[in-house]
Amino acid sequence: MESALVNGIQGLFLGVVNIGIGQVIMIAAACLLLYLGIKKGYEPLLLVPIGFGAILVNIPEANMMGEGGFLRFFYDAGVRTEIFPLLIFIGIGAMTDFQPLLQNPKIILLGAAGQFGIFITLLLALALGFDKLDAVAVAVIGACDGPTAIYVSSKFAPHMLGAVSVAAYSYMSLVPLIQPPIMRALTTEKERKIIMGAAKLEPISKTTRIVFPIVVTIFASILAPKGAPLIGTVMLGNLLRECGVVERLKSASENEIANIVTLLLGLCIGATMEADKFLKAQTLLVLLLGFVAISLDTAVGLLFGKAMCALTGGKINPLIGAAGISAFPMSARVVQAEGQKYNKKSYLLMHAMSANAGGQIGSVIAAAVMLSVLQGMGIVAG
Amino acid sequence: MDTWTFGWTLALIGMGGTMLVLWLLSLIILLIKKIFPHRPEPSAAKKG
Numbered sequence: 001m002e003s004a005l006v007n008g009i010q011g012l013f014l015g016v017v018n019i020g021i022g023q024v025i026m027i028a029a030a031c032l033l034l035y036l037g038i039k040k041g042y043e044p045l046l047l048v049p050i051g052f053g054a055i056l057v058n059i060p061e062a063n064m065m066g067e068g069g070f071l072r073f074f075y076d077a078g079v080r081t082e083i084f085p086l087l088i089f090i091g092i093g094a095m096t097d098f099q100p101l102l103q104n105p106k107i108i109l110l111g112a113a114g115q116f117g118i119f120i121t122l123l124l125a126l127a128l129g130f131d132k133l134d135a136v137a138v139a140v141i142g143a144c145d146g147p148t149a150i151y152v153s154s155k156f157a158p159h160m161l162g163a164v165s166v167a168a169y170s171y172m173s174l175v176p177l178i179q180p181p182i183m184r185a186l187t188t189e190k191e192r193k194i195i196m197g198a199a200k201l202e203p204i205s206k207t208t209r210i211v212f213p214i215v216v217t218i219f220a221s222i223l224a225p226k227g228a229p230l231i232g233t234v235m236l237g238n239l240l241r242e243c244g245v246v247e248r249l250k251s252a253s254e255n256e257i258a259n260i261v262t263l264l265l266g267l268c269i270g271a272t273m274e275a276d277k278f279l280k281a282q283t284l285l286v287l288l289l290g291f292v293a294i295s296l297d298t299a300v301g302l303l304f305g306k307a308m309c310a311l312t313g314g315k316i317n318p319l320i321g322a323a324g325i326s327a328f329p330m331s332a333r334v335v336q337a338e339g340q341k342y343n344k345k346s347y348l349l350m351h352a353m354s355a356n357a358g359g360q361i362g363s364v365i366a367a368a369v370m371l372s373v374l375q376g377m378g379i380v381a382g
Numbered sequence: 383m384d385t386w387t388f389g390w391t392l393a394l395i396g397m398g399g400t401m402l403v404l405w406l407l408s409l410i411i412l413l414i415k416k417i418f419p420h421r422p423e424p425s426a427a428k429k430g
Contacts (some may be wrong), residue, residue, distance in 0.1 A: 101411070102411055102415065105407075105408040105409075105411035105412055105415075106408055108404045108405075108407060108408045108411075109401065109404060109405060109408065111404060112400045112401040112403075112404040112405070113401075115397075115400050116397050118396070119392070119393035119394075119396045119397050120393070122389060122392060122393055122396075123389050123390070123393055126385050126386070126388075126389040132385065132388055135389070136392075202420070203420040204415070204420060205415075205418045205419060205420040205421065207418035208414050208415055208418045208420075211414050211418060212411065212414060215410055215414060216407065216410075219406070219407070219410060220403060220407070223403055223406075224399070224403065358404065361404070361407070362400065362404055365400055365403050365404060365407075366396065366400045369395070369396055369399040369400050369403065370392065370396050372399075373391070373392055373395050373396060373399065374392070377383065377388065377391065377392070379383075379388070
């Protein structure tokens with residue numbers, strides 16, 4: 001009887017006895033994520049479930065990510081299979097209006113330049129000693145696109161999923177702080193004051209808006225087949241939006257499906273943040289390289305904008321180059337605000353929206369190209 | 383394949399490939415717009 005009592009009491013305090021300093025640090029870090037999401041409003045839809053998932057997984061003896069654990073169940077079902085990010089992409093496609101891009105298709109090139117940070121960061125990560133596929137996962141933070149980063153890292157470097165996802169979503173929410181100093185550093189005051197003509201708001205036919213996602217899917221998937229799931233899901237969502245005959249599916253994609261998957265995906269990402277896996281020098285490097293990647297995207301986009309400005313005889317304000325990243329529509333708003341600071345008559349929003357929509361497609365295309373090249377090089381299986 | 387061959391190959395083909403695909407996409411958009419131009423609604427046209 002006495003030993004049963006002792007054992008029972010020991011069982012009651014098992015968590016207290018077994019908690020390590022690493023778990024305490026991770027629970028504190030998780031609370032910081034919750035604070036940033038709830039109090040500061042930084043990507044709360046993701047940071048709140050991520051933070052809570054990180055708390056759950058660091059509770060000693062709870063074994064949430066162990067065999068049969070409830071977080072492990074969702075992780076295996078949705079992250080290992082890559083289904084969750086793809087379902088989120090359907091929602092993103094359903095929410096995105098590509099009309100500004102259709103009105104001004106040349107601007108899509110800024111969306112390509114805005115992805116160059118991915119590839120420069122890849123070289124930096126390799127120089128810092130990351131394995132090939134780990135370097136790919138780190139570099140893809142530069143896509144500035146959470147689901148793409150999650151898709152690629154869960155495929156090639158699942159052990160880094162937590163760090164990559166937290167970096168991707170944190171820096172995306174910090175775009176209004178990260179971009180303006182780079183904009184000022186790389187453009188002259190004269191360039192920032194350039195007034196672009198009123199965005200050519202030519203109406204786009206409904207048929208064009210319907211055909212666009214179908215053609216993009218066929219064309220881009222044939223060119224970069226490994227990226228077909230990414231391109232196909234975004235464009236499926238967009239087709240549901242534009243075709244006008246499946247309102248219920250469109251509504252479910254951008255609401256119920258996106259919300260449920262966001263919750264589960266966030267929890268799963270948090271669940272990868274176990275102390276023994278997350279508290280490493282490598283995690284700090286991932287966070288640092290993620291910042292570098294997004295800064296480089298902005299810088300290359302601005303330089304490309306400067307080149308377009310020179311080639312068009314000063315008709316393009318290079319600031320819109322900064323909107324060539326995938327953080328939609330936040331980056332376009334940052335460009336508009338920055339342009340207005342230097343010239344009250346400058347309205348860059350619609351032009352920046354075109355570049356930003358280009359960045360959305362650009363990030364998916366960049367990842368698709370990357371996956372296809374990796375397959376071609378024999379680094380990953382077909 | 384050594385690390386740097388891998389890195390430079392992926393970086394160069396990645397940047398070039400992304401730029402090329404998006405440039406082709408911009409041409410395709412122009413083509414789609416040409417094939418399916420916007421036509422005002424008949425009722426709107428009458429009113430106008």
